[in-house]
Amino acid sequence: MARITAGLATSHVPAIGMAIDLGKTQDAYWQPLFAGYEWTRSWADAAPPDVVILVYNDHASAFDLTMIPTFALGTAASFQPCDEGYGPRPVPVVQGHPELAAHLAQSLILDEFDLTLMNQLDVDHGLTVPLxxxxxxxxxxxxxxxxxxxxxxxxxxxxxxxxxxxxxxIRRAVASYPEDLSVQVWGTGGMSHQIQGARAGLINQEWDNRFLDAIVSDPAAVAAIPHIEYLREAGSEGVEMVMWLIMRGALSDDVEALHRFYHVPASNTAVGHLVLQPQP
Incomplete structure (x- = not known):
């Protein structure tokens, strides 16, 4: 049967994608950030999974105020990088796994999660920057x-x-899929940041690092954090970190943290990163 072999969490700052695309990863400003992912790149190259379930948020690219699904599952065979105002990123087309996606849709909806199924979906930096x-x-x-x-x-x-x-x-759904697949779940977004208003540029390193500690050791406590705390402590965009909890819930109760990285700043944003391995 299919199995979830790892969970990964990372920020998806759009400027990171621009730095990669423009060949600036070794510039003095960006080099410390990319150095924090060197371990992960080596780990990922050694044993890429068959499928990644990548949790992200759309930034008014595929969705706008005329349609706002709470959870939207991509069920297509492929997903094009979208134009976010400066042309599509020069990255490969994302290849989907329609069979597993259909199984997830059935299992999750029958498990009483109401999903919007996307048979066509263009993806923005929220998905392509982590890749x-x-x-x-x-x-x-x-x-x-x-x-x-x-x-x-x-x-x-x-x-x-x-x-x-x-x-x-998702953990239950993957475990019930009959094909032998290695699956990872990635949660993206955050960490603390605010891009508008009087607190634009807010970064709360202490809160971020407590979150990194707790999502590994006490995820139920993190799951209980109310929206207002994210907004107050981590900025108006800090609420993106609820997406890390989908990744964490997909793993076993006990996990081993294989890698942890935290960096400030990246375009006025705190960057956090974890690689977790479920334990028996």
Missing amino acids: SLVYGQPEAWPTKVIPLAVNVVQYPPPTGNRCFNLGKA
């Missing part, structure tokens, strides 16, 4: 990807607890 951080600039991504878009832009977003429980349902 670039882990896999660099290949001619083709070395793994198939099932996008799972979460609304963390327009109020009301789902609670951390709802996301955590969705991750648990």
Whole structure:
């Protein structure tokens, strides 16, 4: 049967994608950030999974205020990088896994999670930047990807607890898939940042690092964090971190942290990164 072999969490700052695309990864400003992903790139190259379920949020690229799905599952065979106003990123087309996606859709909906099924979906930096951080600039991504878009832009977003429980349902769904597949679940977004208003540029390193500690050792406590705490402590965009809880819920209760990285700043944003391995 299919099995979840690892969970990965990372920020998906759009400027990181621009730095990669423009060949600036070794510039003095960017080099310390990319150095924090060197371990992960070596780890990922050694044993790429068959499929990544990649949890991200759309940034008014595929969705806008006329349609706001809380959870949208990409079920297509492929997903084109979208134009976010400066042309599509020069990255490979994302290849999906329609069979596993269809199984996830059936299992999750019958498990009482109401999903929007996307048979066509263009993906933005929220999905492509994590792939670039882990896999660099290949001619083709070395793994198939099932996008799972979460609304963390327009109020009301789902609670951390709802996301955590969705991750648990994904764990059950993957375990019931009969094909022998290695699956990873990635949660993206965050960490603390705010891009508008009087607190634009806010970064809360202490809160971020407590979050990194707790999501490994006490994810149920993290799942109980209310939206208002994310907004107050981590900025208006800090609520993106509820998406990390989908990844964490998809793993076993006990995990080993294989790698941890935290860096400030990256375009006025705190960058966090974890690689977790479920324990028996």
